[in-house]
Amino acid sequence: MSEAARLPGLPRRGFLGLSAGAALLAAGCRSATDPEAGAAPGGTAAASAPDLQIVYGSAPDPTQLLHRGPDTPAFVNLVLDRLVDLDPATLQPVPWLATSWEWSADRLKLVLKLREDVTFHDGHALEADDVVFSLVGATKSSQVKPLLERLADVKASARNEVTLTLAKPTSNLFDALAFNPVVDARTYVEGRASDTVNGTGPFGWRSFKGGNQLDLVRNERYWQSGRPRFERITVRSVTSSQAALSALQSGQGHLIGAVPGRDLKVLAGNPGFTVQSAKASYQQAFLGVNVASKPFDDLRVRQALQYAVDRERIVAQVYGGHAEASSLPWPSNTPGVTPDQVTRYRHDPEKARGLLREAGAEGARVPLTAANSPVFSSLVELVKFDLEQAGFGVDVQLLDNAAIQPKIQQGTLEGLFVANHGMVSVSPLSGITVSGPLQVGRNTSHVTDPAYADLQARAFAAADEQARADVNHELSEYLLAQSFHITLAHAWETYAFASSVRDVSTSALGYLKLTDTRRDA
Template sequence: MREGLEAVDLALTRRQFLRAGLGGVAAGSVWRTIPGAAQAAAGGALVATAPGDLQFDPYFAQTRAWIVQGQVFSALFDYQGKNPFAPSPQLAESWKETDKTLTIKLRKGVKFHNGRDFTSQDVIDNINRAKDKSIGHYLFDYFDPAVEGAEAVDRETVKITYKQAYPLKLDDLTLLYMIPKEAMADVATKPVGSGPFKFVSYAPGDKLELQRFEQYWEKGKPYLDRVTIKIIADDQARIANLLGGSADFVDTVAPSDVVRLKTDKRVQVITPPPGGFWYTNVINTSHKPFDNKLVRQAMNWSVDRAKIAKLAYFSLAPATQSRYLTSAPWYNEAASTMYKFDLARAKALLTQSGLPNGFETSIMLGKLAGSKEMAQIWAQDLAQIGVKLSIIEKEESAFWDTYGKGEWDTVAFGLGDGRLDPASGINNSSPLRINNNRAKIESQPFFEEYKKLVLEGIDTTDMKARKRTYDRIQTIWAEESWTVNLAFWVIPVVISQR
């Protein structure tokens, strides 16, 4: 490990992994939060890797933004407190909450990388940007439906008013990374925030350079002087860089490589417990024959989750139909056990739908580890009931571009935000949310009931009422089958032991 970090035994919670940059949307700073780093010598540099070019605007989470988010930017709240499942203050110092308002006292002494003080007006500016649909970012679907507006009480106090009772005020604000208004126009190429590291340079296809921000508000941090992110598209080349000593940190590791690297004394594999993230196949309901619920259900019956978990994910990802662990308060057993692997049942549903001889379709894959092996297993089983599944592989940027345009039948996805509350999981999931839904469910017969239930779920803080609502939502997910959950997505990282 490079100077400034030491290899330690890490017992991280799922939430801490999220804040360490795994899972995308609410990522944080692995290089300032790894346990044991406080005892390491200050200074030095770290080299990490990324499989594709980086997205700097933290309002966009579908491309690899996590590396920049938690290093360059800070939010009002994060998940780095004693309870990793509850938001903790970051740029906020204290707050008062009612059903429809949130008044926040800001932390003093926070500066942006351009030297300007962080004030209540910056919160207002960022909320206004989050509510601007024309930018095309994902935060619009969080903030515009929920937030009426924001006003400055004084220079260090801001009041946010909500359109209705809303239980996820703090959770949503963990996603709202603060950008100074004067830097918003250029944030895609020259990011400016208030995080522990500031932007130095970026060469697409080569590397990103960051350096320690000397005026960072958290005393004594970051521990490192410099961070370099090398862009290395090839999976094996990233691992070779790690083993060869030219990189310290690698994520997006294939399950087969994880198994191999666990026995390599040169590195340490850090794996969180399951829950909060899922391997999921998303079906485009606007493409025939997937506009027919019976066909979508047939696809669900045709999935051998146990075989996929063993052969594609090397037994690292527990098979599941549910988004929730059985121990979670939101778990719905009936909805979570509705399907099993049954090709005869799948064939019968296809016949009932008018497709006794099957059909041809495709699944689009990006860089998600294990996806190709999963698709190959599924294609072999589908062939037995007359369904020809073609596998289309795309580089990361092309994958997201095609996904956004809706030019796909089925897509292999990693979903989840690590949060406990299902409302957050719906808002943060492009195929589950009710606005700008990427699976195109708005035209489906069930959508009006589904929309009503999703809004009910965020309209009250009564846990019993919300449990009834989310039980019904989970039943709709299962019955309508536009997402086919496969396994809990356990996301390891590998660090050098040097």
């Protein structure tokens, strides 16, 4: 049984707050369970305002609750629970709807014990059949489908017990269990929730108006006693980051999310607002390389790209410092990753030009494609400049997001492309199994290498922490050497909120966790 699984029950606070790996940037924040913070033990905080207004960049879609993973709007976590959470510092599973679990000796069977005090918003008790329904549905359409497809059987072995049987050992199964929510088997029909989503989370789904306003109400039956603190939460969807900032500054919004870090500079030094980054959760911005396109079939040309890009300048100018420069797609604290690997490719345009000369490719004209958005346009501008300084000729093409996404998924982009994705923030194995740009066997870069597939197979079979660390190190070396995926930055999930709002936290996957959040009246 895992260390986390030995916990006798769910901690009262424990992992609700951000750990050192995703530190709360607001100075002087106190736990809502601290008597000095104005909370009555087991009750509602006396000094807290009854409502919270959130402005976010995307709206929830009831048809997508099982279909999507890390890009699901962050506030969906307020309505739906998951089987496990991930510790932000270690990414190890911790109890949530599942209180404990135990592996069989051959690690092909996992038995999950479920909480017995959980009800859906309509009063219906959570049962093992709901979990089975949710996992089976996710194996058909979830973003983490490649992980869940390794399940040979999912069954309710008791009213509050689910047994998962694997076809092959899968060391990162908990990544999938943390991504996918548990939905109500009675109301989630044919891949779609009813108009009112019935979950087990801290807030109930009251109404969804005009496709851009979600009204939530406090779940009086929530299994965490005395939580949440708010009576009502309203989530409004806006597509303009400037509109979100204006709402926050005018007091029409109390908390905003999905705003580019550079746009938050206007709040710097203003004591009326707090900007908070969840460093354990990020979207990785990268320069993708189609190795089937000349001159990128030459390894020296691909490595020239690594030295050409100025990652530190990208972090400062595109993300306003709310990001981290790295040569690797996964976090620097990933077991097995060394500091040398993280900083392997420092900005060195002369070295890049020398590699191009060696390959006879100096002056080669290459296409560079990206989505036509403020962030990607800025990324492309800097990458284009860096590549030209190294000796490339660059032809830029900006496409609507609806046009570029199918090309990325189908691998039909020629030359170079700038995009982002988030699965790598969980584990290297999940990244190379689920993420299209890195997926073993079928990826946007057209890399089909038995050595890459062998590393994936070894990672799946790794039976202990040391074995996982060893293969993570080798996998990092492989990506650094082959250079078909050029990491530009880890852009952190960032929120801004009024100083009257306290104790905001996020999960390791970037989902908002507002069970302890309060707003001064």
